[in-house]
Amino acid sequence: MYQEIILDHYKNPHGRGLREPFDAESFQVNPTCGDEVTLRVKVDDGKVADVSYDGQGCSISQASTSVLTELVVGHTVEEAFATMDAFVELMQGRGQVEPDEDVLEDGIAFAGVAKYPARVKCALLGWMAFKDAVARTDSGVETA
Amino acid sequence: MYQEIILDHYKNPHGRGLREPFDAESFQVNPTCGDEVTLRVKVDDGKVADVSYDGQGCSISQASTSVLTELVVGHTVEEAFATMDAFVELMQGRGQVEPDEDVLEDGIAFAGVAKYPARVKCALLGWMAFKDAVARTDSGVETA
């Protein structure tokens, strides 16, 4: 499950460190291992202008948050949420879902993680923070 | 387990019906079947002068209370308690205790009941009321 891409993102995370300015922030925790992430978003004209984050976590949660920043920054909130849905579907697919590289780019490296249910929460930690943070911005679209 | 003696006492109970005068009264109930007995004692000069009782119950509880009156009335409280101890020992003996006819008289008919743990409580219902009632009289000896 430890694809090179995951280890690369883990060792050289993108967008790490909390930055100003931001519109909303979310704190998420994984109750079984105590891992946590604080994630900030800046949304301009319906576009994700910046994502910054900090926290502690395993290679999977760190790498997936790093990939997240690559996948959503510069895209509209709508596009970002579509990407998120694809990533969540992949992660909850128990290894049965074929990932679409056009949509998920480096995110497809997490396909193997989906076979380890205990690690799926790790891979989704940053994404849950992103979803929650966007919901807290004025531009936050309704999220279920 | 249904010895003739038991069925005789059941059909022709001794001492049944609540009487005056009495020194103390006890109400006991069997929580699993709802059977109950109200039992009164009169104690004169350390002697059990009268036992009277009423209630509803199965053949075993009715007969054993009837036998009780025969075994204790006219005896000292001390003697009555010794008889009670012998009866309790017999009932809790799982059929392994050899009853002493000199002490228990008709009570030995209950030896077979001891093999049916669910019925032991029935056989002891009246005795528990007797023990409790005596404890409530002024002359009540300490009971554990």
Place this chain on the structure above:
Amino acid sequence: MTTTTANSVPLDVAAIRADFPILSRTVRDGKPLVYLDSGATSQKPTQVLEAERRFLETSNAAVHRGAHQLAEEATDAYEYGRARTAEFVGASPDELVFTKNATEGINLVAYAMSNAATAGPEASRFVVGPGDEIVITEMEHHANLVPWQQLCQRTGATLKWFGVTADGRLDLSNLDELITERTKVVAFTHQSNVLGTINPVRVLVDAAHKVGALVVLDACQSVPHFPVNFHELGVDFAAFAGHKMLAPYGIGVLYGRRELLEAMPPFLTGGSMIELVRMEGTTFAAPPQRFEAGTPMTSEAVGLGAAVDYLSVLGMERVAAHEHVLTEAALAGLGEIPGVRVVGPTDMKDRGGLVSFVIDGVHPHDSGQVLDSLGIAVRVGHHCAWPLHRACGVASTVRASFYVYNELSEVDALVRGVREAQRFFGVA
């Protein structure tokens, strides 16, 4: 797996009995066992025992905690048990909380309601206090009675109850007086464990919901015996127990509507039900985990799933039809004996698979003893429904209860045994 096995074909009882080794044993000096006490607890088929054993011998580990392969397999097996059971009772998996028995499930709701007083504002809809009323019925099992008395004692709320008619039905004549704006909970049994009466759930649900009260259904005697769909019934909470439906001991189920479980404060607290723990305070996980503190009944959940599979293959319509036949025969057979009085409805309308009765002049304990000496296992006493017995004017009854593995010859044995008890005690 579906329950659409041709419903008109009767159960193959001989084949079923082969799955229950205990049924071929003898009791009391070689008498074949006639087990008519499934209302207390059912026997368990080999399939259920095997499922539990297989789990323990291959995948056993702590669920929802570990990250190793065994822990993954164990978690999957446990959650499969939940999913299968949810499907079986018409609910979503996250609406089912595993408890140790049905009693714990009802206590869970009653304690969550008193906990609501000191929990956050989202729990306010569960708060009860002086002036509020909890409505139950006189035919409840102690499990759906004492917890509500205790809730009233803790909070100052008042307990009210429906009575029982002479023919063993719920007396709904004063429905409008009992269920009012003051009512916060209406708790009642789906099927009486003494009378066999099946209560009109819809009528009570509608009356309760009209005044904003929560409905708690005791489904202990319904889920094992006929098709039950909680979403269709519209109840807010329901409790039942695995051990009465071919499953292991130590596992029960509390169903709660999702939005209620989400707002409800926890009951038992500890590991696996938390979100964030500090010495200064704790926040809690989403349901159902919020209500499952500590290491759960893992292999028991696997066994429950296997029991649900077993019942689903039989088909619950057919199970109900089978019990109908046995009960009808028992009512007819006992009805022919002078001096035998059935406590509960004597017709088959809205009535389930058990018969309670008294024999004039023979105490139930003595009747039970004679039956036992003939190998027939029935239950005697008040069956944990003491107020109901008082209302029916008896201290105790004899109860014969039927399940998938019982056959008509066993009903005949019961009827013969009752006549024998009369003979023995000289009342016939």
Place this chain on the structure above:
Amino acid sequence: MTTTTANSVPLDVAAIRADFPILSRTVRDGKPLVYLDSGATSQKPTQVLEAERRFLETSNAAVHRGAHQLAEEATDAYEYGRARTAEFVGASPDELVFTKNATEGINLVAYAMSNAATAGPEASRFVVGPGDEIVITEMEHHANLVPWQQLCQRTGATLKWFGVTADGRLDLSNLDELITERTKVVAFTHQSNVLGTINPVRVLVDAAHKVGALVVLDACQSVPHFPVNFHELGVDFAAFAGHKMLAPYGIGVLYGRRELLEAMPPFLTGGSMIELVRMEGTTFAAPPQRFEAGTPMTSEAVGLGAAVDYLSVLGMERVAAHEHVLTEAALAGLGEIPGVRVVGPTDMKDRGGLVSFVIDGVHPHDSGQVLDSLGIAVRVGHHCAWPLHRACGVASTVRASFYVYNELSEVDALVRGVREAQRFFGVA
């Protein structure tokens, strides 16, 4: 059965392993299973599974209720489980209450204490409220932490706690400030499930009893692993779980001193725990029945008795000695690896059979994953002791825990696996 098997002879681990079929399975593409997660839950020997199965296939019936032969046999089997367990932990049978897990046992005491406020005068010694203090420790499992937070929330009492020293011991330096006349309960763990530390029970019991406080011992990690005698320890209550000591899931034990259980108000209410039930109010049975509402975990109690028999034949002194050897080897092996830090005492004084550690530069989840890929099942996370991890300055740890079926070669595998994780993540 006694525990006096020659204590100096080591356990025959090969023979023991043959009783646990799961230990011969493979995981992750054919790797032999190395199960080092018994601190979470133990595996169960064939003898326990057989005892439960035999019970269910021959004597199964509702206990303490029925009067037929099966019910008698079932009641005897259930109570035998209680009697054997009582003997095992130095208590009388009527001082043991069966619960579903240890968590329920601790909740039982905490809820009985808040119920005491509205119970009769004999319960007054259990009442707590504003101004009263509950003292716990920072090394508690959530099961012995959150229930006390909640009790304080319900009653207005205040929670206080002992800290932990840098070397993973209880910091008793402020004992006199913490345990005072205001203290009503002192609750602590016998052995930490993270640090392995065995706490000085006597010191805390004496301090608590001097001020009239009740002592609640979390014995989850002690009873399975070394000889424990509650009467000798002098604690007032203690809780432990069957599933950590070779017994089935779904059964735990609450020990309570007889005079306390006799005065304590009930917690869960319903069938089988009552004396007299009327619609207007209920009185309750004597302990332990008062605290066992509903149908109990019958076959599980039988299994617990069989597990106690199994451990008694091994001898708890020998079990402890065996774990001592494994733990010592693990501490030595891990101690030699640069970048590995043990969380908890690194010597064997007052220390039980588990080792928690972190690998610098490798997150515990990742360490655990590498170990899992090698077939080694350890636990990663905060092990339901989140405040303790915070106090130790780590978010989570890797925990290897040992039991009767583990062997030295498995400790070696663990040490090799840790080095492999370092290599894989490029930190060695």
